[in-house]
Amino acid sequence: MAAPREPGPCVPPWTWCVILILAASSVPGVHALIEGLYCGAEICYDVLGVSRDASKSEIARAYRQLARKYHPDKFRTGDPGLEGETQESAGKRFLLVATAYETLKDEDSRKDYDYMLDHPEEYYRHYYAYYRRQLAPKVDVRVVILVTICAISIFQYYSWQSSYNETINYLVTVPKYRIQATEIAKQQGLLSRAKEKGKNRRSKEEIREQEEEVIRDIIKNKIDIKGGYQKPNFSDILLCKIVLFPYYLVTYVRWYVSWIYRFHICGEEYGEEEKLYIIRLHMKMSQSQFDRVDEQLRTVFLEKRLWIRDNFEVYKHEQEEEMKVKMATDHRMKRYRRWMKNEGPGRLTFVDD
Numbered sequence: 001m002a003a004p005r006e007p008g009p010c011v012p013p014w015t016w017c018v019i020l021i022l023a024a025s026s027v028p029g030v031h032a033l034i035e036g037l038y039c040g041a042e043i044c045y046d047v048l049g050v051s052r053d054a055s056k057s058e059i060a061r062a063y064r065q066l067a068r069k070y071h072p073d074k075f076r077t078g079d080p081g082l083e084g085e086t087q088e089s090a091g092k093r094f095l096l097v098a099t100a101y102e103t104l105k106d107e108d109s110r111k112d113y114d115y116m117l118d119h120p121e122e123y124y125r126h127y128y129a130y131y132r133r134q135l136a137p138k139v140d141v142r143v144v145i146l147v148t149i150c151a152i153s154i155f156q157y158y159s160w161q162s163s164y165n166e167t168i169n170y171l172v173t174v175p176k177y178r179i180q181a182t183e184i185a186k187q188q189g190l191l192s193r194a195k196e197k198g199k200n201r202r203s204k205e206e207i208r209e210q211e212e213e214v215i216r217d218i219i220k221n222k223i224d225i226k227g228g229y230q231k232p233n234f235s236d237i238l239l240c241k242i243v244l245f246p247y248y249l250v251t252y253v254r255w256y257v258s259w260i261y262r263f264h265i266c267g268e269e270y271g272e273e274e275k276l277y278i279i280r281l282h283m284k285m286s287q288s289q290f291d292r293v294d295e296q297l298r299t300v301f302l303e304k305r306l307w308i309r310d311n312f313e314v315y316k317h318e319q320e321e322e323m324k325v326k327m328a329t330d331h332r333m334k335r336y337r338r339w340m341k342n343e344g345p346g347r348l349t350f351v352d353d
Contacts, residue, residue: 034123037130038113044100052114056105063101070094109133153239160232171219172212181218190214270307278307 034040039047045054048062068074069082075090082090104110112129119125171177185191191211220231234240241248262268270278279301280290306312 034116034126037116037126038103039096039100042096043117044103044113047096047100048104059101059104063097066097067094070097149239149242153237156237157232157234160236164231168216168220172216177219178215181215181222184218184222185211185214272302275302275307279312282306282309282312
């Protein structure tokens with residue numbers, strides 16, 4: 001059996017301090033230049049041959065001089081001052097000169113680079129500052145948003161204009177509106193066919209085209225088209241809505257406060273416009289949808305006092321029951337249910353009323 005070893009001599013604490021100091025002194029010092037960032041292992045100021053106090057004009061002048069020497073299109077082997085340089089090495093030098101100039105010509109980039117030279121130990125900060133600048137969009141985001149909004153607004157306007165023109169083209173073919181427009185044109189003397197002689201005489205085709213244009217213009221001016229096919233207005237496009245949003249917001253707040261004060265505090269009676277507004281809200285219809293409702297039907301709404309919630313619920317129930325009866329007595333609906341019963345998918349069972 002081996003004899004136990006005697007404990008070694010105790011190491012004084014100051015010895016460990018000396019060891020740590022020697023170990024720290026043996027670690028290579030932190031360098032300010034980081035490969036892959038800015039000019040790599042070279043200092044950008046030295047690449048351009050300027051001092052850290054150089055102005056923008058001095059940096060630009062130094063860059064132009066070096067660019068004329070090392071640019072691949074202007075480099076010539078054997079030029080004075082370029083002994084030993086090849087086309088490849090000159091190209092690499094030109095890229096380094098361009099990188100140095102791009103780093104120092106911008107104030108923010110130059111500030112980050114000077115900070116790296118003065119604080120070489122902050123590796124992560126230098127990497128973050130460099131790549132944040134490299135990956136940042138070159139175009140102002142606000143400009144991109146503005147251009148996008150303008151493009152959407154232009155598309156909106158021309159899309160609405162196309163829908164409006166299609167609506168007018170359709171209305172021109174409807175006998176009801178065409179006859180009315182023709183009568184108005186005759187009353188205004190726009191369709192008088194005076195006899196024309198000489199060079200001013202028009203062909204039948206030209207006369208017919210002019211009459212069609214007159215009828216089209218009358219329909220445009222006399223018929224109030226509402227909803228999704230109305231005449232486009234610049235105030236309805238997205239750009240104008242965004243610009244006018246503060247005005248709309250203030251107008252709405254004023255209207256809402258006035259509504260609360262007039263009808264809830266003062267107990268004022270609703271007018272026709274206010275009644276129709278409440279009815280539209282009950283029906284969950286947009287303004288454009290409600291604008292397409294016939295005037296006679298609006299009169300029925302007012303007669304039934306549908307701005308009162310209870311009256312509206314009764315009216316809604318009556319309409320639903322009426323629709324059920326109509327569907328039950330509709331022959332086409334019966335045929336459809338009979339088909340679903342006999343041949344439909346899954347042979348579902350439907351009971352005829």
